[in-house]
Structure formats: structure tokens, C-alpha cells
Amino acid sequence: MALLSTARPDLPETASTAAQTRRRNRRSPLTSERRSVKISAWITVGVFGGFALLPVYWLLATSLTPRTSVFTYPPSIFPARPTFEAYRALTENAALFGYLRNSIIVSVVTALLSVVVSASMAYSFSKYRYRGRRSLMYLVLASQMFPQALLLVTLYAVFSAYGLLNTYSALVLSFTTFTLPLCVWMLKGFFDTIPNELIEAARVDGASPLRIYVTIVLPLAAPGIVAAGLFAFVRAWNDFIFALTLAGPDKQTLPPGLVNTFIGEAATAWPELMAASLVVSLPVAIAFIALQRFLVGGLTAGAVKG
Amino acid sequence: MLQEVTRQAQPRRRLGSRLGEKTFAVLMTLPGLALLAAVVVYPLVAALVSAFYKQSLLFPGREFVGLDNVRAVLNDNFSQLLTQTLVFTVGTTLLPFVIGFGLALALNTRIRGAKVLRGVMLIPWLVPGVVVSFLWMWIFNANYGVLNAILQGLGIIDDPQAWLAKPGTAMAAVIVAKSWQSFPWMMVMLLAGLQTVPRELHEAAEMDGAGVIRRFRSITVPHLKGIIGLVILLEIIWNFQHFDIIYVLTGGGPAGSTQTFATAVYETAFRSYDLGRAGALGLLWMLLLMVLVVVYIRFTEAGEE
Numbered sequence: 001m002a003l004l005s006t007a008r009p010d011l012p013e014t015a016s017t018a019a020q021t022r023r024r025n026r027r028s029p030l031t032s033e034r035r036s037v038k039i040s041a042w043i044t045v046g047v048f049g050g051f052a053l054l055p056v057y058w059l060l061a062t063s064l065t066p067r068t069s070v071f072t073y074p075p076s077i078f079p080a081r082p083t084f085e086a087y088r089a090l091t092e093n094a095a096l097f098g099y100l101r102n103s104i105i106v107s108v109v110t111a112l113l114s115v116v117v118s119a120s121m122a123y124s125f126s127k128y129r130y131r132g133r134r135s136l137m138y139l140v141l142a143s144q145m146f147p148q149a150l151l152l153v154t155l156y157a158v159f160s161a162y163g164l165l166n167t168y169s170a171l172v173l174s175f176t177t178f179t180l181p182l183c184v185w186m187l188k189g190f191f192d193t194i195p196n197e198l199i200e201a202a203r204v205d206g207a208s209p210l211r212i213y214v215t216i217v218l219p220l221a222a223p224g225i226v227a228a229g230l231f232a233f234v235r236a237w238n239d240f241i242f243a244l245t246l247a248g249p250d251k252q253t254l255p256p257g258l259v260n261t262f263i264g265e266a267a268t269a270w271p272e273l274m275a276a277s278l279v280v281s282l283p284v285a286i287a288f289i290a291l292q293r294f295l296v297g298g299l300t301a302g303a304v305k306g
Numbered sequence: 307m308l309q310e311v312t313r314q315a316q317p318r319r320r321l322g323s324r325l326g327e328k329t330f331a332v333l334m335t336l337p338g339l340a341l342l343a344a345v346v347v348y349p350l351v352a353a354l355v356s357a358f359y360k361q362s363l364l365f366p367g368r369e370f371v372g373l374d375n376v377r378a379v380l381n382d383n384f385s386q387l388l389t390q391t392l393v394f395t396v397g398t399t400l401l402p403f404v405i406g407f408g409l410a411l412a413l414n415t416r417i418r419g420a421k422v423l424r425g426v427m428l429i430p431w432l433v434p435g436v437v438v439s440f441l442w443m444w445i446f447n448a449n450y451g452v453l454n455a456i457l458q459g460l461g462i463i464d465d466p467q468a469w470l471a472k473p474g475t476a477m478a479a480v481i482v483a484k485s486w487q488s489f490p491w492m493m494v495m496l497l498a499g500l501q502t503v504p505r506e507l508h509e510a511a512e513m514d515g516a517g518v519i520r521r522f523r524s525i526t527v528p529h530l531k532g533i534i535g536l537v538i539l540l541e542i543i544w545n546f547q548h549f550d551i552i553y554v555l556t557g558g559g560p561a562g563s564t565q566t567f568a569t570a571v572y573e574t575a576f577r578s579y580d581l582g583r584a585g586a587l588g589l590l591w592m593l594l595l596m597v598l599v600v601v602y603i604r605f606t607e608a609g610e611e
Contacts, residue, residue, distance in 0.1 A: 037415060037518055044412035045423060048405045048489075052427050055486060058452055059441050073466070074455035121338035128331035136335060138603050143346045145599050147547040149571045150588040153356070153581060154349035157363070177345045180338060209330040238434040240550045245576060255436040259554060262440070270444055277437040285432045292425075 063087070063274035070270050086271035087279075096276065098250065099257030103237060106168055106253055110175040110236040111229045117176075118183035119225060123213055125184070126191035127199060137188075144181035148241050151177055159246060166248045174242040179232035186231060190224025191217065230287045237283060254280050354592065357585035364579050375586035383562070384590075390477065391546065391566040397481035398488065398548070399541040405485065406492025406537075411526075413493075414500045424497065431490035435550030442483035443555055446470050473563035476556050480564050484551050488544075492537055499533035500526070539605060543598050547591075567591040 062070065064082040067089075090096060125137050155174050156165070164170045194217060202212045218225070237253075244256035252260070258280065262273040357375050361368035409427060413420045433441070445453050448468035457463045469475045503526060511521050527534075549568040552558065558565035558573060565573075567587065575584035 033518060038417055041412040041415045041417050044408045045417070048409050048412075049423065049427065051405065051486065052409075052430055052489070055441055055445060056429050058445060062444065071450055073450050074458070075450060075452055077452075117338045117341055120334040124331045124334035128327065130328050130331055136339070140338075140342065141606070142599050142603065143342055145543050145547075145595065145602075146346060146350050147568060147571070147588070147591060147595065149547070149549055149568045149575075150353050150584075150591065151346065151349045153363075153571070153575045153584050153588070154352040155345065156576075157352075157581075158349065173341075173345055176341055180342060184338065209327055213334075240434075240436050240554070241572070255434060255550075258436060258440070263443075263554070270450075273440055274444065277433075277440050281433050281437055284434060285429075288428070288432050 059274050059278060063271055063278055065271050067269065067271055071267070086269075086275040089269075089272050090275055090279065093261070095249075095261060096254075096257065099252060099254045099261075102168070102247075102251055102257075103253040106171045106175070106243075107233045107236040109168065110172050110179055111233040113172060114176055114179040114183045114232040115187075115225055115229045118180050118228070119187050119218070119221070120213070122184045122187035123191050123217060126188045127194075127196070127217075140181045140184050144178055146177075148177070152241060152245055155242075156245060165246060166251050168251060170246045171243055171251070171253070174246055175236045175239055178239075179235050182235065183228040183232055186228045187221065187224055190221045190228075194220050227291055230291055234284050234287050350592075353585050354589050355585070356581045357589040359582050359585075361581040361585075362579050363575060363581055368582075371582065375582040376589065379583055379586045379590065386562070387565060387567065387570055390564065393477060394481060394484075394548070394552070394564075394566050395542055395545045397477075398484040398545040399538060401481060401485040402489035402492045402541065403538060405489040407496050409489070409493045410496035410500055411522075414497060424493075427493060428490045430486050431488070433487065435487065436554055438483055438487045439551050439554035442479065442486070442551075443470070446479050470556055471560050473560055476560055476564050480552050480555055483555055484545070484548060487551070488541065492541070495533055495537045496530065499530045503529045535605060539598070539602050543595070543602060546595060546598065 061077070061079055063086050064084070065079040066081060066083050066085060069076075069080070121140070125133060152174075155170075159165050159167075159170045159173075164173075198216065198220075199212055202216055203209075207215075238255065239253070240255040240259075243253040244259070247253075247256075249257070249260060258273070258276055262268055262276070356368070358370060358372060359368040360371045360374070413424050413427070430438075445451055446469040448454070448466060448471060451466070451469075453469070454463070454466040458466065467475065469479045507525050508521055511525060516524070547568050548566070549572065552564055552566060552569050553572070556564040558569040571584050571587050571591065574580050574587060
């Protein structure tokens with residue numbers, strides 16, 4: 001016991017001195033190269049980072065510019081008298097609240113439907129082996145790559161025939177064309193990480209497959225299910241083409257709603273449009289901050305895009 | 307005796323339960339498959355079938371016309387449409403790749419603030435497509451746009467330009483806007499790939515006197531081959547059918563110079579109401595896309611085994 005406690009403090013010390021000598025040896029001949037790597041890294045970050053972030057700054061700055069002074073050239077890079085009048089104007093626009101309500105309803109329902117349907121499918125793909133499984137998996141994968149504009153042609157005709165045009169159902173059903181494959185592949189990745197032994201043990205204890213799925217697998221995959229649901233929510237929230245075409249102004253979501261409200265007028269209300277743009281992007285940003293942990297894993301597993 | 311009975315009974319029970327398990331597994335896929343069949347497979351097939359009919363979105367009924375629609379589409383500026391789609395696809399794949407790879411490499415070094423910057427650079431990716439369009443529409447604005455102001459200030463242009471209203475610059479503008487949205491995704495994927503490159507490999511090569519460029523070519527690139535192929539292939543597939551940003555930013559104009567398959571199919575179906583022609587365009591579009599999707603599936607299969 002005593003021997004151990006005296007030996008222990010030694011260990012990190014020797015390790016750190018070894019690391020120090022290694023670092024010292026390495027530093028001397030290569031400092032100039034290290035420095036040039038760092039400098040080129042900073043130049044890259046400066047140039048590409050400027051391309052990435054200056055437009056974001058411009059979005060923010062314009063949204064704070066008074067409505068009248070936005071029509072001056074050259075524009076002032078810093079708004080002289082920042083104002084929240086554009087944001088105030090948004091809150092007085094009843095039509096926008098209608099679009100917002102539609103967006104929330106449609107995105108939430110799409111996310112719930114996609115997760116429920118895709119979880120069982122993903123579980124089957126992940127934990128069972130049967131003939132045709134691979135083909136089905138690739139059908140699901142390929143189906144997210146079919147052009148939306150083409151699907152829309154028939155969807156429009158079908159929804160029209162069943163009287164579903166301009167309903168929430170039409171939007172939810174059309175959104176599942178891209179959320180379902182995405183959720184299936186993401187959730188399959190999560191189910192793959194659940195050890196088979198766990199399921200095997202429950203099976204030996206006599207639990208039915210459905211019971212195993214509901215009481216053991218689903219709770220374990222809960223974080224993955226939340227992540228997939230958030231992804232589906234974001235994709236539904238961002239959709240433009242389906243919502244533009246399958247719904248009229250009273251059922252449309254924010255993306256086509258904003259186009260209707262602001263684009264095509266003689267003088268676009270840029271500060272208001274930029275303010276609205278910022279507000280529309282917020283839920284997505286919040287969802288992604290929540291998702292950060294799953295981002296890369298989920299992306300590579302399902303090969304999906306936000 | 308007793309032993310024999312259990313030995314016989316056991317395999318049978320296992321077989322029986324396994325059949326039950328298989329039925330369960332198949333049942334679990336049914337709701338999803340039914341939904342996909344209804345909203346993806348059927349609409350796709352029906353749209354492609356309409357290529358062979360004269361059919362309007364506004365009136366019921368149709369008439370079989372064989373390959374007339376395909377012929378009409380091929381004779382009507384098809385090569386221009388194909389060229390523009392390819393220019394858009396290549397541009398919106400290469401530009402984000404260069405930016406994304408550059409940033410991934412830069413932020414994989416130990417410069418100060420790399421971690422924070424990795425997060426901040428994701429912002430453009432979080433912006434919905436329509437918002438990307440609004441923002442760049444404002445930046446490119448001919449009368450009050452900030453781009454004109456900057457370029458004039460730097461002395462690069464003499465007079466403000468109408469970037470989105472001239473065929474020469476409209477396509478470039480659309481490509482820049484789309485690239486702005488998608489480079490962070492490239493960056494994230496490539497950064498994830500870079501972090502799997504063992505540091506020891508770089509250190510060993512450094513000891514042996516390999517310079518930065520040599521190490522990049524002989525260690526980094528070979529390690530990232532798989533992920534580079536994947537991101538480029540996926541971007542090509544997505545950009546080949548991209549709609550939102552083009553449609554809002556230019557509407558395919560001016561003079562059809564930013565029209566791609568996606569916007570052309572949409573316009574043909576929902577502006578000209580010509581389902582036959584839209585189907586014919588879609589058919590040609592799908593043929594090209596299928597090649598890419600098959601390559602992609604081969605690619606993922608190769609990666610899995």
C-alpha cells in the first residue's frame with residue numbers, strides 16, 4: 001500500500017519530463033515551419049471566414065437600420081442610429097403570425113409522424129436479417145434523392161383529386177418524402193449501437209419482440225429519437241417548394257409566406273425582411289445547438305443535410 | 307429419453323420463434339414502406355409515365371403521344387438547360403469544397419480560438435434556403451447593394467452592377483449564394499475526417515523531414531479519400547436538383563440564363579401546366595440522376611464492407 005502511494009506520484013512526473021524533452025527536441029528545427037503553418041491558417045480563416053460571416057453581419061445590421069435610410073448609396077456599414085422598428089413592425093403584421101402558426105403545426109406534426117414511422121423501420125433494418133432487407137434499405141436511401149420538383153407534379157394532382165390541396169395534411173405528407181429517409185438512416189445508426197446481447201437477454205427471459213422494442217430499445221435510443229425528430233423538424237421548417245405549391249396563403253408556412261409578403265413589391269422593406277429572416281432562422285439555430293453532439297455522427301451515418 | 311425430447315423440442319421452438327421474429331421485423335417496416343410508396347414511389351413513377359402523354363395540369367384526361375414530349379423537350383434549348391445545370395452543379399460543389407476544406411485544415415491546427423470558430427462557421431448552414439436568397443438578393447442589389455459599394459470602394463468596378471439582372475453574372479451570383487449555404491457542411495464532414503488522421507503519422511513523417519505539403523499529399527489526402535469522395539458525390543446529387551435558392555433569387559432568369567432542370571420542370575408543370583413536357587424533362591433528368599445515385603450506393607456499399 002505504502003509502496004504504491006510512493007510510486008504513484010513518480011509516474012506522471014517522468015511522463016511529463018519525457019514529453020517536455022520530446023517537445024523541446026521537436027521545437028528547435030521546425031519553428032519556422034510551424035509559424036508559416038499558423039500564418040497560412042490565419043489567412044485562410046480570415047478570407048473564408050469573412051465570406052462566411054460578413055453576410056451574417058449585414059443581415060443583422062440591415063435589420064437594425066431605419067426603414068428610410070436603407071435606400072441610400074453607398075450604404076453605411078454601421079447603422080448610424082440602430083433601431084428595433086423593423087422588429088416592431090413584424091409584431092404588427094398579422095399575416096406573419098398566421099404563417100408562423102402554420103409552420104409550427106406542420107413541422108411538429110411532421111417530426112412526430114416521421115419519428116414514429118421511421119423508428120420501427122430503422123429497428124427492423126438494424127437488428128433483423130431477412131431477405132430483401134438490403135434492397136429496402138437502399139430504396140429508402142435513394143428515395144431522398146428523387147427530385148422534389150418531379151414528385152410535386154404528381155403530388156399536386158393526387159392531393160387535388162382527394163381534396164387535400166391547401167390542408168396541413170398535404171404539407172405533412174409531402175414533407176415526409178424527405179424526413180422519413182433521413183430519420184430512418186439516422187435512427188438505424190443509433191439502434192446499431194445498442195448491444196445485441198441486451199435484446200438477446202430479454203428474449204431468453206421470454207419477452208415478446210414488440211415488448212423488447214417498446215420497453216428496452218426505445219428508451220435506450222431516446223436521445224437518438226429526439227435528435228432525429230429535431231432534424232425532421234428543421235427540414236420541415238425550411239421547406240419551400242412543397243409549401244409554396246401545395247398550400248394557399250392561409251395554410252402556407254413561413255418560407256413561402258415571407259416570399260409572398262416581401263418579394264415582388266416595388267420597394268422591398270429590407271430591414272423588415274432581414275429582421276423576419278433572422279427570426280425564422282432562430283428555431284433552426286436553437287435546434288442545432290441542441291443537436292451538436294449528434295451532428296457529425298448522424299451526418300455521416302445518414303449522409304443527410306440540414 | 308428425456309434428453310432426446312428436449313433436444314428435439316429445442317430446435318423446433320427456436321425455429322418457431324424465429325419465424326415469429328421475422329414476421330415482426332417485416333411488419334415493423336410496413337407503415338414506413340406504405341408511406342414511401344404513396345408519397346415517393348407512386349408520384350415518381352406517375353410523373354415519369356406522364357412523359358408519354360399529352361396532359362394538362364388544369365384539365366382531366368390525357369392522350370398517348372409516345373415520344374413526342376421527349377422529342378419536343380430535346381429540341382427546345384435542352385443543351386442550354388443541361389449546360390446550365392452542370393455549371394451550377396459543378397460550381398456549387400467545387401466552391402464549397404475549396405472553402406470547406408481550407409477552413410477544415412486551418413481549424414484543425416492549434417490556432418487560438420479554433421474551437422469557437424468551428425462553431426461560428428456553421429451559421430450560414432443554419433440559415434433556411436429562402437433566407438439565403440433574401441440575404442444575397444439584398445447584397446447583390448443593383449441600386450443599394452453592399453457588394454457594389456465594396457467593389458467600388460476597392461476600385462474593382464467603376465459603376466454599380468445589376469448582378470442578378472445580367473445573364474453573365476446571374477449564374478455566378480446564384481452559385482455564390484448556394485455555396486455560402488453549403489460550405490459549412492463540407493467543413494464539418496472534412497474536419498471529422500481530419501480528426502481521424504493519427505497525429506503520430508504526421509509526427510513521424512515530420513521527424514523524417516517531410517514538409518507540410520509533402521505530408522498533406524502523402525498522409526492527409528489518402529486518409530481523407532473516402533470522405534472527400536462521399537461529400538463531393540452527395541453535393542453533386544443535391545445540387546443537381548437544387549431549387550429554392552435559384553427560384554427565389556432569379557426565378558431562372560434573366561432570359562432563362564439560370565434555369566436548371568429543377569426550375570424548368572417546376573415552371574413547365576406549374577406555369578405552363580404542361581404535365582407531359584414536365585414529365586419528359588423529368589425523365590431525362592432522372593436518367594442522369596440515377597447514374598449518380600447508383601455510383602453513390604456503390605460507394606456506400608464499398609464503405610460498409
